[in-house]
Amino acid sequence: MSYLSPPEFVRKMIDAGESKAAMSTRDTVIRAYMAGAILALAAAFAVTITVQTGNALVGALLFPVGFCLLYLLGFDLLTGVFTLVPLAWLDRRPGVTVRSVLRNWGWVFVGNFAGALTVAAMISAIVTFGFSVDPDEVGRRLGEIGESRTVGYAEHGAAGMFTLFLRGVLCNWMVSTGVVAAMMSSSVSGKVIAMWMPIIVFFYMGFEHSVVNMFLFPSGLMLGGGFSIGDYLLWNEIPTVVGNLVGGLAFVGLTLYATHARTAPERGVEADEPTAKRAVRLGGP
Known part of the structure; x- marks a missing residue:
């Protein structure tokens, strides 16, 4: 069957976490670089669609193509x-330590940022x-996004920071x-459908994704957005x-x-005995 039960796919989650923790630095960075670049292209695609159609929902509906x-x-x-790598540590997989978890996170961050920054430079050059x-209009929109989602939060102080954090959590x-x-699925179509649904929610709701932002904000800075590198960070x-x-x-x-x-x-049957006795007393099954 193409559908895996929860215990089965959770085991796959732990296996994936173990594999990523053990991966070489070279492969970790390459895979993270490509992920950051593809997601950045999808973000540019979604912004372009939103600008051209005037409908943010259309952009959100099509953004998941990059994620998939x-x-x-x-x-x-x-x-x-x-999400995945710490599970291998919790499950006491051999060789998975706190250090290996942090190492994986650090190199994936570097790779994602490099990939997203590459696409940010390319897109910024294209629209100018x-x-x-x-x-052009898409470039101006990229600058506005960076400004509204940095300075816009800063204007609200601690409340803005709390809101930003919650949007990161929900994302x-x-x-x-x-x-x-x-x-959950062993088929390509099943995987795509399952991935597509929650990604639409995050993008349309304007939640904050650290890797998408590695593209949006550097490109905004390159295109004259009214915020600084410090504001972005x-x-x-x-x-x-x-x-x-x-x-x-x-x-x-x-x-x-x-x-x-x-x-x-x-729960054992003992926990349900009083209920069973009451049912017999009342003439139930």
Whole structure:
């Protein structure tokens, strides 16, 4: 059957985490670089569609094409390894240590950022004809996104930071659900359908994805957005990374692991005896 039961795909989650923790630095960076680049292209695609159609829902409906492609190709996003790799450590897989988990996260971050930055430079050059003219409509929109989602949060102080963090949490709750959903099926169509649904939710709701932002904000800076590198790091990337970690690990990885890999013992019949006796007394079955 193409559908895997929860205990089966949770075992696949743990196996995937173990594999990623043991992966060479070379392969980790290459796969992360390509994931960051493809997701950045998908973000540029979605922004272009939104600008041209005037309908953000259309952009959100089509954005998951990049997410599906990168996971079918076996590439890694930071948001995914936040959820999967710690499970191998919790499951006491041989050789998986806290250090190897952190090492994987660090190299995936580097690779994702490099890939997204590459595409940011390319797209910025395209929408300005090699930086020879002012940005076109898509370029101006990229600059506005960077400004509204950095300075816009900063204007609200601590409340803005808390909102940013929560958007990061909710984002990776959905994105990691998409990562896990791909493991529910052994068919390409099943994987794509399962991944597509939660990714639409995250993108249309405007939640904060650390890797998407590695494209949006550097491109915004290149295109004259009214914010600084410090604004980007303090009022978006760092809180978003923390929120993504909490959302993916707490609401997806740990919950699935706790109930499907470390399932609590079932209640014994003794616990239901009073109910059974009452049913007999009342003439029930």
